[in-house]
Amino acid sequence: MPYDAAMRVVDVNFKAVLTGAYAALPYLKRSPGSLMFSTSSSSATYGMPQIAVYSATKHAVKGLTEALSVEWQRHGVRVADVLPGLIDTAILRETPNHSATPARTQLADGDVTASAPKRGPFRLMPASSVAEAAWAAYRHPTRLHWYVPDGIRWLDRMKALSPEFVRGRIRRALPRLTER
Numbered sequence: 254m255p256y257d258a259a260m261r262v263v264d265v266n267f268k269a270v271l272t273g274a275y276a277a278l279p280y281l282k283r284s285p286g287s288l289m290f291s292t293s294s295s296s297a298t299y300g301m302p303q304i305a306v307y308s309a310t311k312h313a314v315k316g317l318t319e320a321l322s323v324e325w326q327r328h329g330v331r332v333a334d335v336l337p338g339l340i341d342t343a344i345l346r347e348t349p350n351h352s353a354t355p356a357r358t359q360l361a362d363g364d365v366t367a368s369a370p371k372r373g374p375f376r377l378m379p380a381s382s383v384a385e386a387a388w389a390a391y392r393h394p395t396r397l398h399w400y401v402p403d404g405i406r407w408l409d410r411m412k413a414l415s416p417e418f419v420r421g422r423i424r425r426a427l428p429r430l431t432e433r
Contacts, residue, residue, distance in 0.1 A: 254306055272315060281328070288330075288333060289331070290333050292383075293315040297315040298409045300337065311312070318332055333390045334398060335401060336400050336401070337378070337382075337386075338375060338405050339377045340354070340378050341379055352412075375426045382401045
């Protein structure tokens, strides 16, 4: 990925979340039951091949969510995030693959969605599932991270015990992303 493109990803995926959070804080403090809800990614559970910078920014959003959930508690502001996996949206089909090696060609339009697993934590999910998670987060006052699909949650738990195990599962589940 070219440096300038990487910095745009950092600006949009992390700096914008940080800026928005701090801009919203005065309003959230004045609103009883407020929730600062951000979008991380399932790639924040384990860095994903072909989208390294994206994964890093989503790790940052997840870490920010965890830290602010403690810091902003004194203001009565809840903080949570959603960690969506493969979601059927235009961004999935239209984002260029800047991390591809010269030997690899970019996946063709629709190829990612067509080759997505049909079941398991890496399956393609409708965009409405993310909206449902956001609504559930507002109604559930203690949960910090919302995974879509919920099966991705086990990746975070397993990574704490064995990052090597999770890396192996990713390689087996998504072989096209790790081909040479």
